[in-house]
Each structure stands twice: as structure tokens, then as C-alpha cells.
Amino acid sequence: MTTASVSKPIPTDLAGELVAHPNGLQILQRIRQLTKRYVTEAVLRDRLEELPQQLDCPTLRPWGAIAWREVTADQLVGIDPETFCATLLGTINTEAPIRGYTQSSRQYLAACYPAMARFVGGEVDDSGQLTTIGLWEREEKRHTPALAKMYRCLSGQHPDIVPHSARPYRPAADPHENLYRHGLHRVATEYGAACLYLWMMAHSTGALQAALGELLIDEINHMTKFWGFGMWAYPDSSLLKIGQTLSRALVAKTRDRTTQGSLLHTLRRMMHELAWERWSTTQRLTFLYTLDQVIKPICQWHQSLTPAYLTPLLGQRPLAGNDTNA
Numbered sequence: 430m431t432t433a434s435v436s437k438p439i440p441t442d443l444a445g446e447l448v449a450h451p452n453g454l455q456i457l458q459r460i461r462q463l464t465k466r467y468v469t470e471a472v473l474r475d476r477l478e479e480l481p482q483q484l485d486c487p488t489l490r491p492w493g494a495i496a497w498r499e500v501t502a503d504q505l506v507g508i509d510p511e512t513f514c515a516t517l518l519g520t521i522n523t524e525a526p527i528r529g530y531t532q533s534s535r536q537y538l539a540a541c542y543p544a545m546a547r548f549v550g551g552e553v554d555d556s557g558q559l560t561t562i563g564l565w566e567r568e569e570k571r572h573t574p575a576l577a578k579m580y581r582c583l584s585g586q587h588p589d590i591v592p593h594s595a596r597p598y599r600p601a602a603d604p605h606e607n608l609y610r611h612g613l614h615r616v617a618t619e620y621g622a623a624c625l626y627l628w629m630m631a632h633s634t635g636a637l638q639a640a641l642g643e644l645l646i647d648e649i650n651h652m653t654k655f656w657g658f659g660m661w662a663y664p665d666s667s668l669l670k671i672g673q674t675l676s677r678a679l680v681a682k683t684r685d686r687t688t689q690g691s692l693l694h695t696l697r698r699m700m701h702e703l704a705w706e707r708w709s710t711t712q713r714l715t716f717l718y719t720l721d722q723v724i725k726p727i728c729q730w731h732q733s734l735t736p737a738y739l740t741p742l743l744g745q746r747p748l749a750g751n752d753t754n755a
């Protein structure tokens with residue numbers, strides 16, 4: 430073989446083939462590759478099956494080393510730095526304040542599922558002071574600093590962080606049903622975050638992409654554990670019922686919002702926060718494609734979440750016979 434006949438290999442990264450200026454179809458291909466790598470039924474099964482051991486002995490998932498010095502705007506793929514940074518700023522503002530989110534979730538869980546309450550929000554003493562930080566919080570609180578660092582590396586400026594105020598816990602007559610709606614909201618936000626980080630990975634490479642990969646793995650991990658736990662705690666919760674509850678939450682008017690607030694309000698706020706108006710049509714469509722690609726393996730995996738599988742894994746439900754019909 431002569432050297433002239435050896436074609437130069439196409440560079441690859443975590444999303445597969447890397448071209449400098451990908452078209453929409455090439456971005457879709459990158460999204461598919463990332464989904465195949467990070468969101469498979471095997472990954473989801475593994476993340477859920479780890480939950481019992483994490484409830485007993487919470488252990489932080491270590492991140493790989495990130496070469497922050499290499500993170501520059503040159504590592505963006507098919508997106509301009511201004512749009513990427515505007516979206517990044519939205520994720521920073523949405524991730525904070527994690528303490529507020531974990532503490533409201535702990536309160537919703539405490540009455541029915543104390544072990545899971547500890548996992549998400551730690552423990553408090555009699556005066557309400559936090560004595561132990563939950564694993565969910567320990568893992569999530571790495572996200573804002575990492576995203577802020579990306580923002581600084583890409584823009585050379587400090588992000589102007591305006592954190593949301595987490596919606597506080599609101600007790601209700603039926604704590605089990607109250608938790609159901611809260612839990613759906615949490616699963617939906619973890620899923621949304623996972624899709625967004627995957628989409629951002631499709632638009633990046635190198636150290637920037639690897640750093641986003643760590644956030645993606647965390648979000649998938651948490652979403653899977655919450656979803657699987659939810660199916661154990663609410664075995665009558667079919668995909669149809671989840672859809673009905675979400676669509677009710679989606680259209681809830683401000684005046685008759687549930688205790689969890691309107692999901693539509695959350696979505697609108699998120700879209701504004703993530704600078705959706707700056708995104709091109711292709712960027713919007715590729716993000717919708719990401720939502721679709723990621724939900725597919727989740728729906729496949731969801732079929733396996735039967736009581737026959739979940740009871741040996743997570744034990745007998747303490748509230749068996751008192752299922753919600755939320």
C-alpha cells in the first residue's frame with residue numbers, strides 16, 4: 430500500500446465522528462451516538478440496581494480528571510459561543526439553589542420513605558438543622574461550579590448567577606399523593622437536564638465535552654433512581670397515568686395550581702432561562718430529537734419495572750394497599 434492511498438482517519442470524540450462545521454443531520458448522528466453510549470437499558474438497570482447499596486452506604490460517584498486548561502471556545506461544535514454561553518448561564522441558574530431543592534424533596538419523602546429522604550436531603554436534628562448532607566445534594570452541588578468554570582473558560586467572564594428560589598415544601602392531607610406529584614416533577618427536571626447536557630455534548634468536543642459528560646452521567650443516575658423508586662412506591666403508576674398527571678400539571682392555571690405549581694410555568698421559565706429564543710430552528714429541532722432519543726430507552730427499561738423485579742430489589746413497600754390514584 431502506498432502512502433498516497435492511506436486516507437486520513439476522521440477524528441472522533443465521545444459523540445462519534447467529529448467534523449468542524451456539522452450540518453443538522455451530522456448533529457443528529459452525534460446525538461444518537463451519545464444516547465447509545467450513555468442511555469441504554471443496561472445503564473439504566475445498573476443505576477437502579479445500585480440504589481439499595483446507596484441507601485445503606487451513600488458513596489459519591491467520583492468524576493474523571495477534567496483538563497480545564499484545554500477548555501476553550503475552539504471546542505464548540507456547530508454552535509456559536511454566545512448562544513452556548515447563554516444556555517450555559519441558564520443551566521447555572523437552574524441548577525442553583527440545590528440546597529433548596531434537596532430540602533423540599535427530603536420533606537416530601539420524610540413521612541413515607543425515610544431512607545430515600547436521607548438519600549436526597551440528608552438528616553436534620555430536632556431544631557431542623559442539617560446534620561448530614563444527602564448523596565443527591567453532594568453529587569448535584571458539583572454541577573454549578575463546573576458549569577460556571579465552563580462559562581469562564583469559554584467567555585473569559587464570570588457568570589452573573591441569579592439562582593431561582595426553590596418552591597418550598599407544602600404539606601397536604603395525603604402525603605403519599607403529594608409526594609407522587611412532587612416526584613414526577615423531580616423526575617421530569619432530571620430528564621430535562623440529562624437531555625440538555627447530552628445536546629450540549631453533541632455541540633462540543635474534548636475536555637469541554639468530557640466535563641459535560643460527568644454532569645450527564647449524574648443526571649441519568651439520579652433520574653433513574655428516582656424513576657425506579659417511584660415505580661416501586663407507586664406500582665399502579667402506568668406510563669398512561671404519568672402522562673395524565675403531567676398533562677394535568679402542564680395545563681394547571683396559575684389560580685388552581687397544585688401544590689407543585691404548574692409544569693407549563695416551569696417549562697416556560699426554563700425555555701426563557703436557557704435562551705431558547707436565541708436558538709436556531711435546527712438547534713430547536715435537534716433538541717426535540719434529543720428528548721425523543723433519550724425517552725426511548727427509558728420507556729423500554731420502564732417495562733421491566735414490575736413488582737416482581739422491584740420488590741426483591743427494594744423490599745416490601747411500607748404503604749402497600751394504600752396506593753395513590755394521583
Ligand SMILES: [Fe+2]
Nearest residue numbers: 524569572622
Ligand atoms: Fe444537576
Ligand SMILES: [Fe+2]
Nearest residue numbers: 619622648651
Ligand atoms: Fe439533577
